Amino acid sequence: MLYNQNELPKFMQTAGKITILTAFAGVAVFLFAFVFDAGTQQLNRVSAETASTTLTVLNTPPTFQQAAYEVVESSTSTPTNSGSVIQWRAIGNDSNGAPYFLLICSGNGAPTANPASGPGNLGTAPPRCPTGTQWGVSAATNSSQPATVSTTTSEAGTFAGGSFNGEKHRWFAWVCDDDPVNPRCSTAFSQGFSATNSSPYHINKRPVLTSATNNGPVNPGATLTFSSVSTDPDTIGGEDNIFIVVCDSNNYNTTTNTCNSGFLASTSVGVTANANAAYILASIVRDNVYSAFTFLVDQHGHEALANPIQNNFTVNNVAPTVLGGDITLNSASNLILTVPGNQTTGFTLQYTLRDANSCVNTTGTPGSEFAGYRIAIHRSGISSSTCNSTVGSHNPNNCYASQVPSSVWNLNCTASTTSCTGALDDSMVYNCTFPLWFVADPTDTGTPWASQNWVASVAGVDDDGAIGVLRTASIGQELISFVALDLITASIPYGGLEPGTNSPTLNATTTILAVGNTALDQENLGESMCTTFSVATECRPSATSTVPESEQKFATTSVSYGNVAALRLSSTTVRELELNVNKTTSTTTRSQGITYWGIAVPASITLAGSYRGLNTFTAVRSEIGQGW
Amino acid sequence: MKARRFMNKFSKLLACLPVLFFLVMAPVAEAGFGITPPYVRNTSLIRNSTYEQQILLVRGDPNTAQKAEVTIDAPEIQDWIQIVEGSTIALPRGEQKVPMTVRVTVPEDAEFKDYTGAIRIRTVADDGQVAEGAVSISLGARVDIELSVIDKEIKDFRVRRVSIAELNEGHKFWWLFFPGKIRFETLLENIGNVDVAPSRVELKMYERTGTVLLEETSNIGKVPKVKPYATEPVVAEIPTRLPSGSYVARYKVFNGDEVKQEGELSVNILPYGTLQLAGFGFMGLSIAHKISILLPVFALLIAILYLIHIKRSRKKNRL
Numbered sequence: 001m002l003y004n005q006n007e008l009p010k011f012m013q014t015a016g017k018i019t020i021l022t023a024f025a026g027v028a029v030f031l032f033a034f035v036f037d038a039g040t041q042q043l044n045r046v047s048a049e050t051a052s053t054t055l056t057v058l059n060t061p062p063t064f065q066q067a068a069y070e071v072v073e074s075s076t077s078t079p080t081n082s083g084s085v086i087q088w089r090a091i092g093n094d095s096n097g098a099p100y101f102l103l104i105c106s107g108n109g110a111p112t113a114n115p116a117s118g119p120g121n122l123g124t125a126p127p128r129c130p131t132g133t134q135w136g137v138s139a140a141t142n143s144s145q146p147a148t149v150s151t152t153t154s155e156a157g158t159f160a161g162g163s164f165n166g167e168k169h170r171w172f173a174w175v176c177d178d179d180p181v182n183p184r185c186s187t188a189f190s191q192g193f194s195a196t197n198s199s200p201y202h203i204n205k206r207p208v209l210t211s212a213t214n215n216g217p218v219n220p221g222a223t224l225t226f227s228s229v230s231t232d233p234d235t236i237g238g239e240d241n242i243f244i245v246v247c248d249s250n251n252y253n254t255t256t257n258t259c260n261s262g263f264l265a266s267t268s269v270g271v272t273a274n275a276n277a278a279y280i281l282a283s284i285v286r287d288n289v290y291s292a293f294t295f296l297v298d299q300h301g302h303e304a305l306a307n308p309i310q311n312n313f314t315v316n317n318v319a320p321t322v323l324g325g326d327i328t329l330n331s332a333s334n335l336i337l338t339v340p341g342n343q344t345t346g347f348t349l350q351y352t353l354r355d356a357n358s359c360v361n362t363t364g365t366p367g368s369e370f371a372g373y374r375i376a377i378h379r380s381g382i383s384s385s386t387c388n389s390t391v392g393s394h395n396p397n398n399c400y401a402s403q404v405p406s407s408v409w410n411l412n413c414t415a416s417t418t419s420c421t422g423a424l425d426d427s428m429v430y431n432c433t434f435p436l437w438f439v440a441d442p443t444d445t446g447t448p449w450a451s452q453n454w455v456a457s458v459a460g461v462d463d464d465g466a467i468g469v470l471r472t473a474s475i476g477q478e479l480i481s482f483v484a485l486d487l488i489t490a491s492i493p494y495g496g497l498e499p500g501t502n503s504p505t506l507n508a509t510t511t512i513l514a515v516g517n518t519a520l521d522q523e524n525l526g527e528s529m530c531t532t533f534s535v536a537t538e539c540r541p542s543a544t545s546t547v548p549e550s551e552q553k554f555a556t557t558s559v560s561y562g563n564v565a566a567l568r569l570s571s572t573t574v575r576e577l578e579l580n581v582n583k584t585t586s587t588t589t590r591s592q593g594i595t596y597w598g599i600a601v602p603a604s605i606t607l608a609g610s611y612r613g614l615n616t617f618t619a620v621r622s623e624i625g626q627g628w
Numbered sequence: 629m630k631a632r633r634f635m636n637k638f639s640k641l642l643a644c645l646p647v648l649f650f651l652v653m654a655p656v657a658e659a660g661f662g663i664t665p666p667y668v669r670n671t672s673l674i675r676n677s678t679y680e681q682q683i684l685l686v687r688g689d690p691n692t693a694q695k696a697e698v699t700i701d702a703p704e705i706q707d708w709i710q711i712v713e714g715s716t717i718a719l720p721r722g723e724q725k726v727p728m729t730v731r732v733t734v735p736e737d738a739e740f741k742d743y744t745g746a747i748r749i750r751t752v753a754d755d756g757q758v759a760e761g762a763v764s765i766s767l768g769a770r771v772d773i774e775l776s777v778i779d780k781e782i783k784d785f786r787v788r789r790v791s792i793a794e795l796n797e798g799h800k801f802w803w804l805f806f807p808g809k810i811r812f813e814t815l816l817e818n819i820g821n822v823d824v825a826p827s828r829v830e831l832k833m834y835e836r837t838g839t840v841l842l843e844e845t846s847n848i849g850k851v852p853k854v855k856p857y858a859t860e861p862v863v864a865e866i867p868t869r870l871p872s873g874s875y876v877a878r879y880k881v882f883n884g885d886e887v888k889q890e891g892e893l894s895v896n897i898l899p900y901g902t903l904q905l906a907g908f909g910f911m912g913l914s915i916a917h918k919i920s921i922l923l924p925v926f927a928l929l930i931a932i933l934y935l936i937h938i939k940r941s942r943k944k945n946r947l
Binding site for chain 2: 427482534574610
């Protein structure tokens with residue numbers, strides 16, 4: 001339908017528009033009032049005026065902004081040593097902006113929040129655990145700031161009665177405020193947020209060291225074992241391995257778990273009880289008592305309360321030793337006797353004594369570890385068990401023993417001043433001189449002892465009187481034959497004879513003495529006799545004034561002058577007389593050999609007087625088996 | 629009158645008694661005489677060789693001057709033997725022992741066989757006087773000569789002494805380890821007739837107590853030789869890789885395959901640099917270390933030679 005608007009009355013022209021406008025205006029007012037809550041007070045007033053109602057808005061509890069956790073992991077593998085500090089940390093949030101407390105309890109019962117005395121004293125009334133053990137409560141902490149709880153664990157007492165023998169402990173963390181009116185704790189507890197920082201925490205108890213010993217005394221170079229009676233009370237995850245650490249003084253470092261200095265030994269293989277440690281002594285150690293302190297520690301570096309137990313050990317005194325190659329007899333030269341019938345001096349012996357207790361004792365004086373020696377110088381056929389340096393074994397023929405008085409055998413030894421350089425040196429060189437008697441058995445070719453030689457056997461005596469084993473030199477030296485003779489009288493006592501007569505028997509005697517170390521035979525030569533004889537001017541042949549040497553006869557017995565056994569003396573042909581003078585074996589009584597002499601004075605001799613001449617006795621070493 | 633009667637009686641007595649007095653009195657002798665050794669012995673002489681032996685003449689009482697008269701009684705070899713000091717040797721007052729040197733010179737045409745003889749020595753007063761009215765006695769001694777001339781070489785020795793001086797331990801230089809040098813000294817007596825030295829010296833090194841074997845080693849290089857009949861020290865140089873410490877060395881000295889001497893000696897090895905002694909150089913290095921040095925050197929040489937070769941080839945081609 002179409003209307004002609006211009007034809008209608010005015011009111012007809014505006015009808016509907018006002019209605020719509022009014023409707024829109026009403027809606028607008030409504031919306032304004034709804035959105036802006038306009039007129040609330042007026043309405044309330046109108047209400048109050050009309051009804052009485054009450055509403056208390058309560059304090060809201062703080063909440064965990066960050067869950068509680070162990071600051072340092074405390075777990076089976078990384079427990080907290082007893083006596084160490086354990087820390088928890090969390091961040092709490094209080095909707096009122098009030099401070100809060102972090103509370104750690106052993107149980108999960110809702111803690112008791114305590115009200116502060118007034119709004120001005122917020123943060124002064126910490127909460128507490130309702131039952132069980134309260135591990136700790138933090139100081140009041142501003143909302144949204146981290147709160148930390150610290151407490152020191154202890155070996156016993158504080159946590160006794162905890163679960164699992166006090167070794168493992170559950171913990172429950174709460175955050176609480178101390179609203180004066182309505183203090184609240186968080187509605188839920190926290191137990192950490194990862195496997196490594198969550199409840200429970202673990203206490204590592206100290207290992208228990210009951211006693212410590214060692215198997216000393218031991219010799220230098222040996223293994224000394226330090227033992228302990230020790231246990232570890234921890235059981236969770238199995239017993240802890242325990243170790244002992246041995247220091248030479250009480251200077252164990254609990255941080256590095258070893259000695260600050262003077263480390264001796266430690267357990268090398270983990271054990272759960274009775275730990276021990278091996279200590280290999282140096283090869284050269286003075287005999288003495290040495291300090292040792294035993295410390296017990298578990299695998300988590302937790303030390304026993306009994307640490308340290310002093311456990312000194314003793315290093316044995318050992319006897320000095322000698323090596324055969326370290327003995328040099330007579331500077332590696334043959335032994336040569338040069339004094340007939342007496343002692344030849346100046347033979348030498350050099351040897352090195354070694355002692356595992358070092359060459360220096362605790363006095364520090366070089367060579368002080370050594371107090372003496374046992375020396376035997378002997379023919380190698382006489383063993384060192386027979387010729388053992390004792391007085392009874394001494395025999396100037398074949399065994400010289402150091403224990404005889406110096407008046408019997410003057411062995412003189414002095415320590416070298418250049419050897420023994422300190423406590424780490426085990427050796428000392430000695431230089432000796434000694435004499436040998438003329439009877440000392442020869443060992444060179446042509447003697448009964450040609451297959452032998454002379455050797456020295458040496459043992460050391462230390463400052464504690466320990467005597468080593470006699471060791472014989474690796475290399476011996478020959479003692480050379482010494483053919484020497486002496487005479488009791490230096491001339492032949494023929495007496496007086498008339499020309500044309502002779503000694504009826506060989507009754508004049510000469511006696512030779514064996515003053516060397518061999519058996520002897522004797523060769524004789526002689527010159528003619530006259531009254532003017534001298535070595536330079538021999539006798540002129542003369543029937544009347546010279547007695548030829550051949551008129552002299554000699555034999556080993558007093559046979560008659562004409563006996564065939566009587567040998568004629570010659571000036572050119574040597575005649576050997578098998579005297580077989582025994583080798584002298586006594587230093588005081590020499591073996592003797594007697595030659596019997598006789599003479600004939602030719603009838604042609606007319607010149608009376610004292611005739612003189614010179615016979616030569618030549619010493620000859622006897623054959624083996626004759627006089628040795 | 630009385631005097632004349634006495635003279636007559638004395639003249640008659642002299643005429644009746646042409647008696648010879650050979651001894652007025654018997655003086656006591658206290659002066660022994662001896663020699664050592666009583667022989668000159670060598671059983672391995674070769675032609676044209678010379679051997680000397682010293683013999684000591686000794687007296688019990690050297691308070692009077694004497695002289696020794698020496699005679700050689702060795703018909704076959706009289707010309708070979710010489711007394712270096714002469715046939716009369718002074719025994720001065722105060723000298724208790726006097727050496728006498730016997731020199732044996734074997735001629736070129738000497739027969740190969742054994743020779744014997746004797747040298748006799750007698751002592752007489754320096755002035756040649758003998759006691760009045762006595763048959764005096766001169767003391768002497770005989771030196772036996774035993775020589776053999778042979779036509780084969782004898783290589784033999786006797787070890788008279790062994791010793792090991794202190795040494796420095798070995799040291800590392802870059803990757804090379806230069807071992808310590810053990811100087812094993814042997815006093816060697818050549819008892820053969822040609823120059824000789826130990827063919828090998830072996831050491832087994834034990835720890836101080838001699839129970840644990842630590843190292844076996846032997847000499848590097850040759851040991852100097854000793855002339856026939858001489859006694860001289862020779863040194864064998866032996867490497868060791870042991871650290872400083874005290875050890876026991878068990879040694880063996882070889883002559884060919886024969887062990888001439890064995891025994892034990894102590895060895896002290898000191899920290900490197902303690903002694904001013906040179907250690908081993910290149911010779912002491914292990915084979916691996918030697919190769920590690922030689923290989924690059926050879927490679928370099930080959931490279932240089934190759935370059936030279938290429939250069940020459942190019943030059944040739946250009947021409």
